[in-house]
Amino acid sequence: MNLYLPDKIESLINEGAIFYISHSGGKDSQAMYNLLKNIIPYNQIVVVHANLGEVEWEGVIDHIKRNIEHELNIVQSKTSFLEMVEKRGKFPSPAFRQCTSDLKRAPIFKFIRNDLKKRKATIAINCTGIRAEESSARSKKEPLFYNTKESCNKRVIRHVYNWLPIFNLTTDEIFETIRSYGQEPFWAYKKNKRLSCVFCIMGCVSDLRHGAENNPHLFKKYVELEKKIGHTMFMKKGKSIPLEEYIGKQIS
Template sequence: MRRDLMTMELDLGDRQKDMGGLPAEVPDLIARGALFVVNHSGGKDSQAMYLLLRQHVPAAQLVIVHADLGPVEWAGAVEHITATTAGEPLHVCRARRTLLQMIEERGMFPSPQQRQCTSDLKRGPIERTIRAITRERQALGFEAWGLVVNCMGMRAQESPGRKKLTSFKHSASNSKAGREWYDWLPIHSWSEVEVFAAIAAAGQRPHVIYSLGMTRFSCCFCIMASEHDLRTAARLATERPGLLNDPDLYSKYVGLERATGQVMLMPKNGVRLSLDQVTGVPA
């Protein structure tokens, strides 16, 4: 049974409370009335990060932003966010085009080196939304809302690239037009085990796709996904299409590979394999 999230006290133990590695600047930013923005995909890391932030940041200083990826993400993301948060303002933003449209227009898939999917579909819309929120609140006379802490759920354990990320930094590029902006990775040091433990300790569950074998959320078929996740996603797309926003998504990816003459995955040992070859699931 779901607890009353508005009144429950999260007791994750002293060790877990310290795991967020609160930067020295954060208590002062809270005291100054900073707006803490929770980037929430609906995935396990976002969910655990939100629970950690709820321990330290007053509810009135929290807002949630979700970048809606439309047909390429798992179904029920917004519903899961709503069910596992305590009623803070939720802003859903969208890019002007979907990932599939982007691939069609460019005639190629994003790559680990050129991840337009991240910049165009996630980071760009989220940052525009945050700027709009600060403008609206400043116009109402809340001067402190120009002070922003943009919270993201990337973890060092996920990849060598994410391990190198700075967990707390001032954002000069976004500190303009009366804004003072910081980027924070509150659970950067957490392990996957600790993420799931924090969710369980709060009396919650992660999105259902984790129990069905997926290790990552957001895009169903991600260029950064493991072969295990791609095989699992292809199986779920054929066996349980209702889990996807677009039940025909798998066949559309394979069709785009054939139409563009490109494959979505980087070569492995010099061999370029199509998505259906990797998954073993006919499109």
């Protein structure tokens, strides 16, 4: 498979860098882990999952554990997704994805900082399964860069890189990789195109409808929260559109 594997990565491996693999339970994370475990020494891999609580698909954590050879480190924000939305009075949007920054990225980087300190290590590689094929915006990302914000400060010597190892892989190659390791993708992919929150602002209508069918209680919570805060998850032609209308399904 066409991993994005610059010479710098080999150099960082030799320097003892710790590779933190962010694993959502989705197809990209699953394929990425399997490919990386073959090129990075076992004791330099740490698997991290940002638990989204009740808005996460049921069985994600068990799925990850079944398909990795390392310990799974689970991190979680003190504030849940629905609490965050109610406090802000609005849902995240593709342009303002506070869910990603506050509920995923922040807890993971906090874990990385603490884990590096515990290991007395100084180099961290944050590995995420972002791919160029997913969107025009993602295709413009730099697959390997030095994370200045998370790196050195006056008190601690720390060097953090962000790496997108599967940046160049296609969706077909991702599923092929999973199958080649004798594994199956998470069960929701039988109907879903992508996997994130059950009701993700980036999800297509069929994914959201599948989420409502399998999680009616959670669906009801989202619908009621939209009414409570007077803000909807989606817009259509500049007009707010309730979740029920957007997916063509009513709460029971």
